[in-house]
Amino acid sequence: MGDLNARTGSKDNDTIVGKYGEQITNTNGQRLVDLCHGLSLKIMNGFFPHKNIHKFTWTQPTRKLSSIIDYIIMKQRSRINNLDVRVYRGSECGSDHHLVVTRLEINYRRKISRGEDEGNNYTLVERKYNLDSFRDESTQFLYKLRLATKLQQVQKEQSARELYNEIKTCIHEAAEEALGRKRKLQRNSEWWTKQVEEVVREKKRAYHHWLSTKKDEDRKIYVELNRKAKRQVERSKNERWEKTCEEVEIKKALKESKNKKAAGPGDIPIELIKNAPEILLELIKELFNKCIHGDQVPEDWNLGYISSIYKKGDKKLCQNYRDITVISAMGRL
Known part of the structure; x- marks a missing residue:
């Protein structure tokens, strides 16, 4: 995707250039077509019918000029389905180029293996709560009240893993009721008044x-x-x-733990623990004591999500990557 100053024209029954593009071509356009031919790519702009105002990506009103020079380019054989490419004139950013938007259909399902010895997989589902609402004192009070009510019903006379699972369930239920889920299109900028x-x-x-x-x-x-x-x-x-x-006032409890970090296995962000009532800290202490005295640690604490981060050099060589392991936020305490 980019501004290539190339005019590729239009062709019928062509695998690279669609039939709905403009009629004019130039030298840069032919070079781009040759490059796509060598790399088995296709220029998606010309494969979808639209009005001219939704096809031309660059306009010069004073000279009455318009052309298609910003492109969406994809592999000819790809698992990603391209559903549409069109221009939106309404998005303004001080440029004579218009916004080019493509709609993609991606069949993506991420699985994390527990290990060859167990031989089973599970799908990672991340729950994102509206953690920014903790700035409101009423939300903090509601979360503490809901969590305290649920934790009072937890029985301490059980194994560490069972106790952990009950604590985890209570935290998630209280967060769901008090905070709610974070909206995908939520504007998080606090200066947006x-x-x-x-x-x-x-x-x-x-x-x-x-x-x-x-x-x-x-x-x-x-x-x-x-x-x-x-x-x-x-x-x-x-x-x-x-x-x-x-407003910079740092609480002493859990001071070393940083906010807005990956929650890891268990999917409990550290903010849900920092803003919890005292009864949660007491139960976590009981949980830690059980583990120290020989009880089995919760299963989530034995897991870690490993990601490979590229450093530099040839991307095909394994030594040019470093691994980062994210463990449970509660387990890090």
Whole structure:
């Protein structure tokens, strides 16, 4: 994907260039087609029918020029299905190039093996809670109340693994009820206030209006609103930074543990333990004592998620990678 300044044209029954592209070609375009032919690639822009305003990726209104020079390129044989490629003019970023968006269908299922001796697999399902809501004291109180109520029913007279599984279940249930799941499209930036949202929305309306009219006076209105939006964003960021500096108070309990780190096996983020009531710490202490006195440690503590991180050099050589193992957050305590 990229701006290649190449115009590849259109062809019928071709494996590289589709029939829905533009009619003009240039030298860079022919070079790109030859490169794709040698690497068994295909240029996806021309394989989907759209209006011209949704095909041309670059426009020059003053000279009335338009062309397709930004491309989505994929392997000809791939497990990833490309469902569509089109241009969206409404997304503005101060460029004469328009946003090119592709829709992909990826059949992805991640499995982690427990080991050859056990001979079974399980699917890793990560639960992401809305941990940012812990900044609200009422949410902290609700989480502690729900968790304390559930933990009071936990029986200490059981094995370490059974005790751990009960504690884990209580934590997840309390987090689900008090925090809820984190939305995929949730805006986490704390500086994004209602004032910022309103001025950005007003700027976008002006931009869309200018796209439809192409009048100089409408463009001036958009430029002025764009400057206003940038000033508002900068002001909001500075205010949030000053407030954050004033709120720096570090709790002594679990001070060494860092937030927003991978939870590891068990899927319990360290924030859920830091904000828990005292009864959870008492049960964790009981759990640790059972393990120290010879009881079997919880199964999650024996697992680790291993990821290979590329360092430098030839990517085909194993020595150019380093491994990172993520263990259970509770087990790290």
